[in-house]
Amino acid sequence: MVNSQKNDKEKLTAADWERGALELIAEQGVNAVAVESLARRMGITKGSFYWHFPNRQTLIEQALSRWLEHDERNLQILLDTITDPRERLIVFFRRSTQINQFTHDVYTALCFAPDHPLVEPVLAAVAERRTNYLSQAFRDLGMTDTAAEFRARLTYASYVGYLQLMQQEQAFEPENINFEPYLEHVIHTLIPTV
Amino acid sequence: MVNSQKNDKEKLTAADWERGALELIAEQGVNAVAVESLARRMGITKGSFYWHFPNRQTLIEQALSRWLEHDERNLQILLDTITDPRERLIVFFRRSTQINQFTHDVYTALCFAPDHPLVEPVLAAVAERRTNYLSQAFRDLGMTDTAAEFRARLTYASYVGYLQLMQQEQAFEPENINFEPYLEHVIHTLIPTV
DNA sequence: GCTTGTCAATACGCATGCGTATGGTGCTTT
DNA sequence: AAAGCACCATACGCATGCGTATTGACAAGC
Numbered sequence: 222m223v224n225s226q227k228n229d230k231e232k233l234t235a236a237d238w239e240r241g242a243l244e245l246i247a248e249q250g251v252n253a254v255a256v257e258s259l260a261r262r263m264g265i266t267k268g269s270f271y272w273h274f275p276n277r278q279t280l281i282e283q284a285l286s287r288w289l290e291h292d293e294r295n296l297q298i299l300l301d302t303i304t305d306p307r308e309r310l311i312v313f314f315r316r317s318t319q320i321n322q323f324t325h326d327v328y329t330a331l332c333f334a335p336d337h338p339l340v341e342p343v344l345a346a347v348a349e350r351r352t353n354y355l356s357q358a359f360r361d362l363g364m365t366d367t368a369a370e371f372r373a374r375l376t377y378a379s380y381v382g383y384l385q386l387m388q389q390e391q392a393f394e395p396e397n398i399n400f401e402p403y404l405e406h407v408i409h410t411l412i413p414t415v
Numbered sequence: 416m417v418n419s420q421k422n423d424k425e426k427l428t429a430a431d432w433e434r435g436a437l438e439l440i441a442e443q444g445v446n447a448v449a450v451e452s453l454a455r456r457m458g459i460t461k462g463s464f465y466w467h468f469p470n471r472q473t474l475i476e477q478a479l480s481r482w483l484e485h486d487e488r489n490l491q492i493l494l495d496t497i498t499d500p501r502e503r504l505i506v507f508f509r510r511s512t513q514i515n516q517f518t519h520d521v522y523t524a525l526c527f528a529p530d531h532p533l534v535e536p537v538l539a540a541v542a543e544r545r546t547n548y549l550s551q552a553f554r555d556l557g558m559t560d561t562a563a564e565f566r567a568r569l570t571y572a573s574y575v576g577y578l579q580l581m582q583q584e585q586a587f588e589p590e591n592i593n594f595e596p597y598l599e600h601v602i603h604t605l606i607p608t609v
Numbered sequence: 610g611c612t613t614g615t616c617a618a619t620a621c622g623c624a625t626g627c628g629t630a631t632g633g634t635g636c637t638t639t
Numbered sequence: 640a641a642a643g644c645a646c647c648a649t650a651c652g653c654a655t656g657c658g659t660a661t662t663g664a665c666a667a668g669c
Contacts, residue, residue, distance in 0.1 A: 232645080232646060232647090233646085233647090249530075250530075252446070255625080255626060255627085256626075256627070256628085257625080257626065257627085258625090258626085265647070265648090266647065266648055266649080267627090267628090267647095267648095268646085268647045268648050268649075269646065269647050269648085270647095271627095271628070271629080272645080272646060272647075273646090275628095276627080276628070277626095277627070277628090332579055333527045333528070333529070334527070335527070335579065335582045335583045336443075336444075336582070341583070344583050344585070345583065345584075345585065348580065348583060348585045367596070368600065371596070371597050371600035371601075372600065372604065374580075374586065374587070374597065375573060375600065375601055375604060375605075377576070377580070378572075378573045378574075378576035378577045378579075378580055378586070379569060379572045379573035379576055380572075380576065381575075381576035381579050381580060382571070382572035382573055382574065382575035382576030382577070382579070383572045383576070385526055385529065385572075385575050385576065385579060386542065386568075386571070386572055386575060388529045388530070389529045389535070389538050389539065389542060390539075391538070391539065391542045392568065392572070393568070402561070402565070403565050403568065406562065406565035406566065406569065407565075407569055410566070410569060410604065410605070411604070426615080426616060426617090427616080427617090449655080449656060449657085450656075450657070450658085451655080451656065451657085452655090452656085459617070459618090460617065460618055460619075461617095461618095461657090461658090462616085462617045462618050462619075463616065463617050463618085464617095465657095465658070465659080466615080466616060466617075467616090469658095470657080470658070471656095471657070471658090
């Protein structure tokens with residue numbers, strides 16, 4: 222569960238704190254990132270923290286910035302690997318259901334704090350990247366620009382909503398028997414047939 | 416903005432506190448419901464609060480319970496008023512875009528705290544009601560039971576996701592020029608043609 | 610008119626959380 | 640070996656927030 226605890230006499234770096242913060246965000250949300258509790262969790266005191274960071278806000282900023290880059294690379298890998306647009310969309314759906322993927326859990330947590338001033342720009346950036354990704358795929362499948370744009374937004378909304386319902390234990394999870402048929406239905410409904 | 420302030424010499428009832436709590440939830444989320452700040456907001460001190468309620472948790476419980484009933488009635492009205500299933504679905508979409516509707520804002524706020532022990536059961540109840548509503552409408556349109564069930568879930572997910580994207584300023588709002596065309600697209604994509 | 614009940618103000622204790630200040634420990638560098 | 644630096648511990652001040660305890664204001668009923 223917590224794999225960022227201090228390995229005994231090892232000294233901590235700023236990156237260690239950022240990783241710890243991201244783990245906390247993934248598990249309990251942005252508001253759960255408190256300096257003292259995070260320090261306890263890492264088996265150290267906050268005296269260390271304030272040596273590495275000027276304040277809590279900077280920690281969160283840098284942690285989110287780190288996550289944003291990580292997420293960027295993930296998407297780029299998809300773009301480089303898969304060329305067929307239909308395949309890209311299907312992969313998008315499948316990936317969105319893989320909870321316990323770390324970067325994915327962080328995103329879900331961020332969605333639950335859209336008002337937070339530090340989270341807002343991150344969400345905006347991610348939303349733009351992903352809708353562009355989707356929009357491009359739909360265009361490649363022969364849709365008009367506006368239709369592709371609309372379908373991308375609808376798809377992204379259903380993706381975000383699925384994440385949310387999953388958190389509420391209100392959606393089919395991959396282990397469920399109905400999951401595959403449901404996914405088939407979604408693909409059939411949202412992806413135009415070639 | 417704040418319309419639950421004390422009207423001077425008027426005495427407060429438990430219902431007043433519940434209304435105030437719901438307003439706060441709608442505006443700033445469940446976690447923003449703090450006894451002392453809420454009291455200040457209502458132009459009174461917390462001495463009053465702890466006369467009406469044993470603690471903060473009870474306030475939130477009762478406020479949410481009140482909201483749940485209110486939401487129930489809203490849905491029932493729809494069921495009683497509109498008979499055509501296709502029309503019902505379209506109304507569902509249109510209503511979901513009407514922000515600044517009070518009960519609606521509360522629901523959005525609740526979605527942002529799905530882990531909260533008091534919120535969880537409320538979300539579960541609402542999700543079930545609404546997916547049942549959708550599922551029934553899709554069946555009435557001639558879909559098979561399982562297809563209707565899947566389509567209802569997909570529709571509900573896109574609804575929830577739309578709310579979330581709206582909060583992130585990342586969705587077309589009703590004032591936007593593209594809103595109507597977008598809604599047309601959603602209807603065309605998700606509602607089977609008769 | 611006096612008591613009683615209802616509602617509210619004030620003051621307190623306790624906990625958590627942020628950020629500062631200051632001192633300590635061990636490794637490095639010279 | 641002495642000095643300096645990197646990293647951490649401890650103690651403090653301040654704010655917010657929960658819940659309790661005590662007192663006060665004011666109207667209704669007797």
